[in-house]
Amino acid sequence: LYRNHRPENPPEWKLGMPLRFKTLEIKRYSWNDAVMGELSAGPEALDDFILIKADGLPTYNFAHIVDDFEMKVTHVIRGSEYVASTPKYLSLYEALEIKPPILAHLPHILAPEGNKKLGKRDGAKSVSEYRADGILPEAMLNFLAQLGWNDGTEQEIFTKEELIEKFSLDRVQKSGARFDEQRLLWLNGQWIRKISLEDLFERVQDFWGENAKNASEEYKREVLGLVFDRLKTLKDLPLASEYFFAEQQADLEMISKNKQLKKLEKSQVAELLSLVIFELEQLEEWNDDKIQELLNRL
Numbered sequence: 001l002y003r004n005h006r007p008e009n010p011p012e013w014k015l016g017m018p019l020r021f022k023t024l025e026i027k028r029y030s031w032n033d034a035v036m037g038e039l040s041a042g043p044e045a046l047d048d049f050i051l052i053k054a055d056g057l058p059t060y061n062f063a064h065i066v067d068d069f070e071m072k073v074t075h076v077i078r079g080s081e082y083v084a085s086t087p088k089y090l091s092l093y094e095a096l097e098i099k100p101p102i103l104a105h106l107p108h109i110l111a112p113e114g115n116k117k118l119g120k121r122d123g124a125k126s127v128s129e130y131r132a133d134g135i136l137p138e139a140m141l142n143f144l145a146q147l148g149w150n151d152g153t154e155q156e157i158f159t160k161e162e163l164i165e166k167f168s169l170d171r172v173q174k175s176g177a178r179f180d181e182q183r184l185l186w187l188n189g190q191w192i193r194k195i196s197l198e199d200l201f202e203r204v205q206d207f208w209g210e211n212a213k214n215a216s217e218e219y220k221r222e223v224l225g226l227v228f229d230r231l232k233t234l235k236d237l238p239l240a241s242e243y244f245f246a247e248q249q250a251d252l253e254m255i256s257k258n259k260q261l262k263k264l265e266k267s268q269v270a271e272l273l274s275l276v277i278f279e280l281e282q283l284e285e286w287n288d289d290k291i292q293e294l295l296n297r298l
Helices: 060-070 080-095 127-132 137-145 160-166 181-194 197-203 217-230 234-244 266-282 288-297
Strands: 029-033 037-041 050-052 075-079 102-106
Touching: 029 080, 029 102, 037 080, 050 060, 060 080, 075 080, 080 102, 127 137, 137 160, 137 181, 181 217, 197 217, 217 234, 266 288
Parallel strands: 075 102
Antiparallel strands: 029 037
């Protein structure tokens, strides 16, 4: 404890010198954490920590308690690394005669392998990067809310309003949750199909490919209506819609590398392709099942 340090000629404190808090009583503290449950720490967790730094600015340990009190904050939710500092905060609450708010400490978000805390080396991105990648805010909110929380049902798609209604700290798990980007992509695809086509059209304006640049708004809206259910992100739009805006080059390797077709003469292949084109032009119902049925028959 700093109180045990006794210089022979202690100077009078003035601004420009660090100011320490003398803990009222070195004792064991016990408290209820809204996520972790009943916790306690012995005297070894306490010390006479600095309140004001030498530059005159308050430390986080001091400032956040005063600020939360002034702002009438009811819940303080932090990462689990702050559990060790809670006894210090409780001693300061006690000294200031402030009733502590509800405290909750959340477990770390883990890397995809689940063996360590998520970091940049594990592919963690900023929110702006996910936005540029075509992730919808609804999907991101849905994903983050379910990292270590569920409402006890099988429901996976939640609106913001549903999350506000159903979320509770007592359903947050104590262990860390893996950051599974594949699940984020799945949720994003679900939300792309969930919002209205008109809303989606407004959101994809910056994601069209170069060949769609000169197309009319009406045509692009029709194209979007055909391809939207194939998108996992908005960034997938150029590839999914490219053949609506540019003449596609034939991929002859699909024939030359096919075990059956590569045995045929070029004239036979040409005859088959002509037959397929003719039959497709006669098709009255243009849907997946009818097209597959026709191709199987040929």
